Ligand code: IDP
C-alpha cells in the first residue's frame with residue numbers, strides 16, 4: 001500500500017483548521033500511520049524545499065514554514081500520493097477546485113494550508129526526512145475492506 005507525507009502548514013495551525021484538514025483526509029479513507037506536531041527548523045525547511053531554492057518566493061516560503069508549528073502525517077492508501085494531491089487541490093488556492101482543501105480554505109499561494117508529496121519517490125524521501133521507521137505504525141482497521149476492495 002502506498003504512503004505519502006502531509007504537512008498541515010502554519011497558516012492552518014494558526015487558524016484552528018488542523019481538525020478540519022485531518023477530517024477530510026480521514027473521510028477519503030486514508031489511514032494515519034504517523035502523526036506529530038513539530039516546529040520545522042530552517043535547515044529542515046531548506047532541505048524540504050530544495051527544489052525551489054532559486055525561486056523568488058523561496059525566502060518567504062522558508063520563513064513561513066518555520067514561523068509556527070506544523071502537523072506532519074504519514075498517510076496510507078491505494079494510490080495515496082495522487083489521492084492526497086487531489087484532495088488538497090491546486091497549488092494556487094484561487095484556482096483550486098471547490099471541495100478541495102485549498103479550494104475551500106485558502107486564497108493565496110503563499111498561505112495554502114497543506115503540503116503533500118508529489119510522487120511515490122519524493123514521498124519515500126520526505127517520509128524519511130520527517131519520521132524514523134519506528135514512528136510508522138502497521139495496523140489494520142476493521143473497516144479497511146469497506147474502503148479498498150481485495
Ligand atoms: P505544491 O505545494 O502544490 O506541491 P510546489 O510547486 O511544490 O507546490 O511549491 C511548494 C510551495 O511553495 C507551495 O505549496 C507554496 O506554498 C509555495 N509556492 C509555490 N509557488 C509560489 C508562488 O508563486 N508564490 C508564493 N509561494 C509559492
Ligand code: MG
Nearest residue numbers: 115116117118
Ligand atoms: Mg510540491
